[in-house]
Amino acid sequence: MNNLTVPPLIAFLFFPGGLFLMFGGMAYEWIDRKLVARFQNRIGPRWFQPLADVVKLLSKEEIIPQGVDRILFYLLPVLALSAALASALYVPIAGFAPAYSFKGDLVVTLYMLSVLTLCLGLAGANTPNRFALIGATRTLTQLFSYEAPFLLALLGPAIVAGTWTIGEINFYTQLHPWQMILTQPLGFVVALVGLMGKLELPPFDAPEAETEIVAGALTEYSGRGLALFRIGKNVELLIGLTLVSAFYLGGVGNPLLFVVKTVGLLFVMAVLQSLFARLRIDQTVGLWWRIGALLALLNLLVVALFRALA
């Protein structure tokens, strides 16, 4: 049940680095949109929709608004995407062993995943647009609310497995496929919902609520910058799903298992998305700190107790 390995150069350029992640992310975005459309009794987008969106955005004019820091304006989308791509190197994408791993890469990966949100917030704060400013504030507020519970939820399996290396945790969960989901259902729920908060999917889409604040932090971005942020989000969706299924659903041992588990998770997320209406930003924060963080802490406490007793 060991994971397969890939040579470094291929890992960096094609798989699981750059190309595969981008196209995989788009495929997952399509699955998500299609599922939500089906739940709303619509036909939904065609399979190449995300690709067409990205290519179109890349070929569009990029307007740089007055009063922004030009370097930051150019740099932030690139930084966001590259952080998302870099974090994939430590994650068992598609059931292959992580391209690199070291002790404690779990923490590094999680922080690299947050860089995207941070860039989003900075991008909004960088533009003088008032909608973008409100969007940036909300993005960063939300970052502070879901990040801690999400991290705590992912620490549960790490403590049980006795290692903070993602590859080893994945290996451990493959040996004990049912252990995590049965012993830590609380952690699983918090991790899944935390992922939705991370990706700003409904009901946690207050930062980009188009009915209130136009498009949130990305209001002033057009063309290339918007496309890069979108790809970054898709990549993060893929990585997040991989992480949660590797930690809680018995690991991702081979590509087939990977697809089954991540798409299953995505299905649950799509159901939640179409089920709930958008939360206000204060409700989001309240939910995470009053319920999410407590549940994750409880989960962690139980795990630690068992470990101390065993």
Next chain:
Amino acid sequence: METSLPTPWQQALDKLRDWARINSPWAIHYNSGSCNGCDIEILATLTPRYDIERFGIKLQGSPRHADVLICTGPVTRQSRDRLLRIYEQMPDPKFVVAVGSCGISGGAFRGCYNIVGDISAVIPVNVYIPGCPPRPEAIIYGVVQLLETLKKPVA
């Protein structure tokens, strides 16, 4: 300006770009003084019943993200500057669809003291959709017509 023929590589890229543009028109909706009838029909077009996400059409809040400006009604003196500003805020390439007879000629409001004129008096319009108000099917048909014109190479 270079006058050489495009290389095969460039042609392929152009094809890809046109394909993407046709398949992913993001729209923004602006009411420059209509009676709201047309706007309600546009909103009806966006509902699950007509599901224009099938064509990749998505309503965007920000003009910076949009390709198609769907505009209704005659242009009043007050909204002229806003219409112009929204048009200027959209990144190239951009297209304008005028919905309703008011957008075509001023319609019921033609000759009013507070009207600048129809939409083409202020910004260039690519497609007109007649009707008072046009049905959602007509609006979809109009947008598809716009996408058809993109397929042909501009001489």
